[in-house]
Amino acid sequence: MKSENNLERTAIIKGDLKFTSIGQIIKSDQFIKLIKTFIKELDVKKPYFIRTLEPFQNEIGEFNEREFIDFVYLLNINSLDEIIRSGYFDIQFTYEEYSQLFLEFLEGFYNYWRGIQRFMIKMDSYSPDESTKRSKVFSLASNNDAFRKMVLDLYRNIHFNVTGKSFSIYRQLPSGAQVAFLADHFEFDREVKSKNDSLYQIPYIWEAVFEPPVIFYTQSNKRDGVFPVKDKRILQKFYLANDEWFGIPLKVGRLLAIVYVQKEYLALGAGLFNLFEMAKPEEFTKEKPDAAVFFGLDESIFEEDEKLGFVAKEDDVYYGLLPALPQIDYFGYMKKMLLTLHNVIQIENKALPVHGAFAKIRVHGKKSANIMLIGDSGAGKSETLEAINKLPKDCACDFDILIDDMGSLHFNKEGDLMAVGTEIGAFVRLDDLQPGYAYNTMDRSIFMNPNIVNARVIVPQMTYEEIAKSTRVDFVFYINNYEKIDDTAPPIELFDDLDAAYEVFSEGKRMAKGTTGEVGMTKTYFANPFGAVQLKEEHEKIAKKTFRKMQETGVKIGMIRTQLGIPGCEQDGPYIAAEALVAFIDQLNSEKK
Structure with a gap:
């Protein structure tokens, strides 16, 4: 189901075709559809080069797309001057006039094509044999390479036949499927x-093949509620059409989840491949999923308080449902729905879900x-954590x-506090990263809305084996982004009082930076609106028990002040916090000697 202001922003290219001639593109249904939707945009904006279409309109202004497609086909192999002189089309312009008009139309259409989300899909039987899988992937990549070449050749041929001149510089712009x-x-x-x-x-x-840099522009850039x-x-309230929907099987930590995405939201679906481990057919066809998400359902099945998505449990599976609305066309809704389902399941299993980051930090090669x-x-x-990479080399830290x-905490049989993760990648706010970080990861990242505030990048970072195993936790810190560092408020502070520590964590105070619909000072129970808030009573029992046992087993609890919410401290704040954290670990190692 597409919203009215979300028409045809996604192009699906058949991946089973080996593109060997430009005619395969020009005569395709997809090309005709693109011409129609581009002209709809021109009808709204009314640029002067809309007059390019006049020779292909009847007396009442109706556009004859078939005749125009024939014209484009001829223009790929003949000069514009020859076509006008032939009189085959009723072009009542001089060559000089019409060449300028059509050149502007060509550039506009080419940029329109490169500005929409482009996906190639090849229906191909899955094989568990690794060599066969590689062969199928290479074939798909080859088909996309051929398609990209055909698009570039078509654009360049028409440009030459309109102007009579070749380009002074040829740019291999991304023109195939992203x-x-x-x-x-x-x-x-x-x-x-x-x-x-x-x-x-x-x-x-x-399987997926990416053509970097992958850049998507969505209709929203922040999450709310x-x-x-x-x-x-809820399962009997909707039907998934097999030519509109795709299933994406994932591992969310140790849980099996399937995301069902409507084709207009495939950009959000593609982001999942950089963030979560893919589940294999041998797993998702034989194991009941722990959770499932439906993104892009008809708005009519949602009640008013469900329009930003909701969670329901049916037959022992947790489901997350999101409607096809422009305001939730943002990857944060996709990611956070999956993590909400994960957290609800963890609470049900008596583990403590945590909204946080977890890292093994080494200093001077010591413990x-x-x-x-x-x-x-x-x-x-x-x-x-990223600021640690910017510290001087003599800090010798990694x-x-x-x-x-997002992850979860539990105690093992020996009484150690252990953490398990959920994601193999990161969905990071570009505005707050150290300069140059995004460019270092451009060849493997997915960029979302890089032109506006709260621009994001989805970058793979860890292996599934690393995040899915239980790892011991030495320190638990609350991240305070709202207090200025001074003599009474150091970058790092350890709590002596368990009740005071619990109050800070449960209050969940922060200075909101516009990454969600909130602004200014906010409070969210346990800094976790993804399951903890919804199941607060059950969560609180687990949290209090976990904090008491942390104190009993010697796990230190503290606070780190990042100053990230303080204007002017967006870069220096995390750097100072990173510097203090490394010094803290180094001091611990010295004390243990």
């Missing part, structure tokens, strides 16, 4: 199926410290990120 997918229809074991049979008729994506948890049955940083969006968790945004 992401290519291999998909297949799978047979699911009977016992893993839900009561909605349409879920098993759609194609499931089993929390997802309510509803006690209702490392495993540091958990807890805080809400924009507090400075990822920024502080780190491994094990959790970037």
Whole structure:
């Protein structure tokens, strides 16, 4: 279901075609559709070069797209001057007049094509054999390469035949599919199926090929509200059309999840491949998922308080549902819905979900410290860790990120506090990163709305094996982004009083930076609006028990001041915090000698 202001911003290219001639593009249904939607935009904006279309309109202004397509086909192989002189088309302009008009139309259409989200999808049978899989992936990449070449050749041929001149500089601009997918229809074991049979008729994506730099522009750039948890049955309320929806199987930490995405939101679906581990067909066809997300459902099935998405449990599976609305066309909704489902399941399993970052930090090659940083969006968790990379080399420090945004805490049989992560990547706010970071990761990142405030990058960072295993936690810090560092408020502070520590964590105070719909000083229970708020009573029992046991087992609890929410401290604040954190770990190592 597409919203009215969201028409045809996604192009789906058939990946089973080997593009060998430009005619395959010009005569395709996709090309005709693109011409129509581009002309609709011109009808609204009314640029002067809209007069390019006059020769292909009848007396009442109706556009003959077939005749125009024939004209474009001829223009690929003949000069504009020859076509005008032939009289085959009723072009009542001189060559000089019409060449200028059409050149502007060509540039506008080419930029329009490169500005929409472009995906190539090849239906190809999955094979567990690694050599066969590689062969299929290479074939898909080759088809996209051929398609990109055909698009470039078409643009350059027409440009030459309009102007009579070649380019002084040839730029190999990204013109093919930004992401290519291999998909297949799978047979699911009977016992893993839900009561909605349409879920098993759609194609499931089993491999992806990215063409960097991958840049997507979505209709929204921030997330608002929390997802309510509803006690209702929902599976019979919708149907997934097999030519509109795709299934994306994932591992969210140790949980199995499937995301069902409507094709107009494939950009958000593509972002998942940089953030979560893909689940294999051998897993998702034979195991019942722990959770599932539906992104792009018809708005009519949602109640008023559900318009930003909601959670429901049915037949032992947690489901997250989001409607096809412009205001939630933002990757944060996709990511946070998955993490909300993860957290609700963790609470049900008596583990403590945490909204935070977790890293193993080493100083001077000595014993490392495993540091958990807890805080809400924009507090400075990822920024502080990334700032460690900017410290002087003589600090001799390095780190491994094990959790970037969400994880869970539990105690093992020996009584050690352990952490398990959820994501293999990071969804990072570009505005707060150290200069140059984004460019260092451009070849493997997905950029979201890089031209506006709260621009984001999704970058892979860890392996699944690293984030899915239990790792001991040495220190738990609350990330304070709102207090200025001074003599009474140091960068790092340890709590002596357990009640005081618990109050700081449970209050969840931060200075909101516009990463969500909040601004100014805010409070969110345990800095975690993703499950903890919705199931506060159950969460609080687990949290209090965890804090008491942390004190009993010697896990230190403290606070780090990043100053990220203080104007003017966006860069220096996390750097100072990183500097203090490394010095803190270095001092610990010295004391242990």
